[in-house]
Amino acid sequence: MNRSLMLAGLAVCIAGGAIVNRMNYPLWQENFSPRKDSDLRGLSGDQLLIALAGFREMVAGILWVRADTFFDEGNYDAILPIIRLVTMLDPKQIDVYATGMWHIAYNFTDEQSRSDRRYIPSALALGAEGSKNNDYTYELFFETGWLWYHKIDDDYSNAAKWWEEANKRKDMQTARKNILAMAYLRDGNMTGAIEHYEELWNAASDNFDKNPNDFQARQNVDTLEVNLDNLLVRLAQRGNFAIENGTYDQYDYDTRPPYDVGFTAQVTVEDSKILRVEGTWNVQPVGTRVRIVLRDKDKPNLRPAALKWDQGTSVDLEPEKDMTFMQDGLFVKNQAFFRRIDMARDPTMYPFNSDNYVIEFYYNPRSAPPHIQDRFGFNGEGMTDKNYLNTDVREGQRVIYAQLEISRDELLRQGEWATRTPVKRTIGFIPTGARNTEEVINVPGLRNDVQEGQ
Amino acid sequence: MGAILSIAKTTIGEAIRRRVLLVILLVGVLFLVIAPGLSVLSLRQNYTVLTSFTLGVIQLTSAVIAIVLTVYLLPNEVERRTIYTILSKPVYRWHFLLGKYLGAVGALGMMMLLMSTVLVLVFRIMQQQASMDDVLQLATAPIFFFVQMSLLAAVAMFFSTFVSPIVNFFLSGGVYLVGTLFSPVFQDLSNNQTLPAAVKGAATVIHSIVPNFAQYNIQGGIINQGPELRSIELYYVQIVVYALFYIAAFLIAGMMIFDRKEV
Numbered sequence: 144m145n146r147s148l149m150l151a152g153l154a155v156c157i158a159g160g161a162i163v164n165r166m167n168y169p170l171w172q173e174n175f176s177p178r179k180d181s182d183l184r185g186l187s188g189d190q191l192l193i194a195l196a197g198f199r200e201m202v203a204g205i206l207w208v209r210a211d212t213f214f215d216e217g218n219y220d221a222i223l224p225i226i227r228l229v230t231m232l233d234p235k236q237i238d239v240y241a242t243g244m245w246h247i248a249y250n251f252t253d254e255q256s257r258s259d260r261r262y263i264p265s266a267l268a269l270g271a272e273g274s275k276n277n278d279y280t281y282e283l284f285f286e287t288g289w290l291w292y293h294k295i296d297d298d299y300s301n302a303a304k305w306w307e308e309a310n311k312r313k314d315m316q317t318a319r320k321n322i323l324a325m326a327y328l329r330d331g332n333m334t335g336a337i338e339h340y341e342e343l344w345n346a347a348s349d350n351f352d353k354n355p356n357d358f359q360a361r362q363n364v365d366t367l368e369v370n371l372d373n374l375l376v377r378l379a380q381r382g383n384f385a386i387e388n389g390t391y392d393q394y395d396y397d398t399r400p401p402y403d404v405g406f407t408a409q410v411t412v413e414d415s416k417i418l419r420v421e422g423t424w425n426v427q428p429v430g431t432r433v434r435i436v437l438r439d440k441d442k443p444n445l446r447p448a449a450l451k452w453d454q455g456t457s458v459d460l461e462p463e464k465d466m467t468f469m470q471d472g473l474f475v476k477n478q479a480f481f482r483r484i485d486m487a488r489d490p491t492m493y494p495f496n497s498d499n500y501v502i503e504f505y506y507n508p509r510s511a512p513p514h515i516q517d518r519f520g521f522n523g524e525g526m527t528d529k530n531y532l533n534t535d536v537r538e539g540q541r542v543i544y545a546q547l548e549i550s551r552d553e554l555l556r557q558g559e560w561a562t563r564t565p566v567k568r569t570i571g572f573i574p575t576g577a578r579n580t581e582e583v584i585n586v587p588g589l590r591n592d593v594q595e596g597q
Numbered sequence: 598m599g600a601i602l603s604i605a606k607t608t609i610g611e612a613i614r615r616r617v618l619l620v621i622l623l624v625g626v627l628f629l630v631i632a633p634g635l636s637v638l639s640l641r642q643n644y645t646v647l648t649s650f651t652l653g654v655i656q657l658t659s660a661v662i663a664i665v666l667t668v669y670l671l672p673n674e675v676e677r678r679t680i681y682t683i684l685s686k687p688v689y690r691w692h693f694l695l696g697k698y699l700g701a702v703g704a705l706g707m708m709m710l711l712m713s714t715v716l717v718l719v720f721r722i723m724q725q726q727a728s729m730d731d732v733l734q735l736a737t738a739p740i741f742f743f744v745q746m747s748l749l750a751a752v753a754m755f756f757s758t759f760v761s762p763i764v765n766f767f768l769s770g771g772v773y774l775v776g777t778l779f780s781p782v783f784q785d786l787s788n789n790q791t792l793p794a795a796v797k798g799a800a801t802v803i804h805s806i807v808p809n810f811a812q813y814n815i816q817g818g819i820i821n822q823g824p825e826l827r828s829i830e831l832y833y834v835q836i837v838v839y840a841l842f843y844i845a846a847f848l849i850a851g852m853m854i855f856d857r858k859e860v
Binding site for chain 1: 645646648649650653781784804805806808809811812814815816817818820821826827828829831832835836838839842843845846849850852853856
């Protein structure tokens with residue numbers, strides 16, 4: 144054979160193959176790439192061989208079944224590497240991402256059932272990764288949004304962002320679409336909430352017109368009507384429309400005048416890592432919880448009464464072990480709260496490696512139930528406190544925020560504090576005394592006149 | 598053409614009489630038959646484990662058969678001196694090489710067809726609620742595994758023109774490994790704007806030369822049925838065209854070497 148011709152043929156074939164290969168790649172990546180970023184660096188050699196041999200999904204499936212046993216045994220630590228391995232081997236396993244996020248964010252708790260919130264950034268990163276790898280379905284966008292909405296419960300703009308993405312997916316369930324309006328509301332975006340309800344109501348009405356005998360279609364229209372109706376009434380009564388129109392000061396809206404919550408608190412270090420927290424809160428008891436946070440004073444990734452939850456897209460299942468971050472809710476009864484917080488039995492969750500700490504009290508009406516928001520408003524316009532009303536820690540919102548500083552020696556009752564009891568208190572602390580131990584729960588009104596009448 | 602087909606036909610006959618290949622095939626079929634037994638390990642994951650395992654068995658068995666079958670084709674002929682009888686007739690060396698390759702691919706196709714039939718039977722028995730569309734979708738994977746293995750056979754045929762069978766076994770296996778696992782990595786590197794130009798250039802060259810076996814691993818879309826596949830017909834056509842280009846390239850390179858080789 145003519146060698147020149149063969150060489151030319153060889154060159155043509157290689158060039159042709161290379162061109163087709165480049166043309167193929169985007170389609171391969173979109174349709175068949177296990178991970179959108181082709182990242183298998185987290186796998187060991189033997190795991191890579193398994194993946195190479197084409198048994199990737201099988202191994203992932205079996206591992207996930209194995210994780211079930213660990214759930215039953217309560218061996219939560221053992222589940223973490225399995226979650227990571229399964230999502231690497233088969234990134235299309237939506238259930239594993241969803242369950243993994245929930246597990247990481249909710250299930251690592253201390254002896255008093257407080258979550259280890261240092262894991263939340265990893266749970267969010269897992270959700271982001273899962274959404275990227277399964278962007279054809281709403282599920283992981285919805286789950287990630289739920290984590291922001293329910294678990295973090297303080298940054299609803301991110302919940303809204305994720306749910307907006309979920310709503311763009313064709314398979315998003317009709318009943319779940321409503322919740323985006325709730326996220327808009329809690330984010331202070333009233334117009335967004337109304338427009339979203341209206342959009343859903345229009346779609347539901349069209350569907351009902353086409354299927355007048357469909358009970359589900361009818362129920363959907365009714366639900367949306369009630370939701371929209373309630374929202375408009377609430378916004379009107381709370382004065383939100385008036386705020387927009389500039390007439391808020393002229394009428395007696397439910398949020399006027401601002402109600403003094405009368406916040407005071409005292410923290411006593413009863414024993415090493417054991418706190419007794421008590422204080423006053425002149426607010427209707429049902430549905431009120433004041434957030435308390437104890438954290439390192441100077442660590443990166445911290446913000447007032449919270450962590451910086453979104454710390455990037457890297458899934459790291461080892462939280463920052465040096466960091467101490469305790470968050471709890473103080474349940475208010477009879478206008479007072481009392482709680483004993485024991486951190487002594489969970490040294491890995493509360494390492495207390497820093498020299499200085501802060502104890503923060505935080506109340507944001509956006510996280511409150513609707514009947515509280517009716518008085519306080521979404522942005523706290525119906526709420527005040529002579530000492531601890533704060534407009535800085537959450538931009539555009541009026542929240543209650545108090546901070547007490549405490550040292551490591553005080554918390555661990557060591558050094559000069561071995562024989563003395565450290566007590567930290569806010570300005571004007573009012574001792575709650577026996578009031579909180581009463582069996583009867585008083586339900587005061589939120590209006591000033593009712594309060595005065597008691 | 599007649600000579601090529603005669604050689605191919607003879608090669609198929611030889612291949613299906615080779616015990617080592619039959620043993621490998623038997624092991625593969627055996628694994629397919631016992632696959633449903635894995636359901637004890639796969640609570641709630643029956644479909645995933647069954648399809649992934651069976652398709653994995655077919656792919657792995659086919660790869661071993663493709664390499665073992667091809668690495669011995671030329672050296673055996675030389676060793677047994679039967680090649681002299683053939684080349685003394687009006688048969689060109691490239692006829693011989695092409696005939697051997699087509700015979701190997703034919704034998705491989707027959708063996709893969711047998712395994713695919715078992716796969717479909719097992720699937721029908723175990724997933725009785727599955728529709729005909731599901732079965733056809735499942736059968737798509739072995740078709741493209743066959744294209745993949747034909748490419749792998751061409752690689753092994755090329756190496757068999759100048760290295761011993763044992764070396765060839767590891768060389769072809771290595772190319773398969775690199776082409777399956779690292780092709781996407783090299784592609785990502787060549788597209789990465791933050792890397793130095795030299796690294797990007799090297800990645801592009803490697804990615805262009807090493808056969809990309811990864812693109813035939815389409816089982817992910819079958820096992821995880823959620824995602825809607827985009828332009829899938831175009832993709833299938835393109836990967837077949839790619840295989841034809843590369844098979845031709847390896848065979849031409851093999852012919853050029855074999856043409857000058859003293860036998």
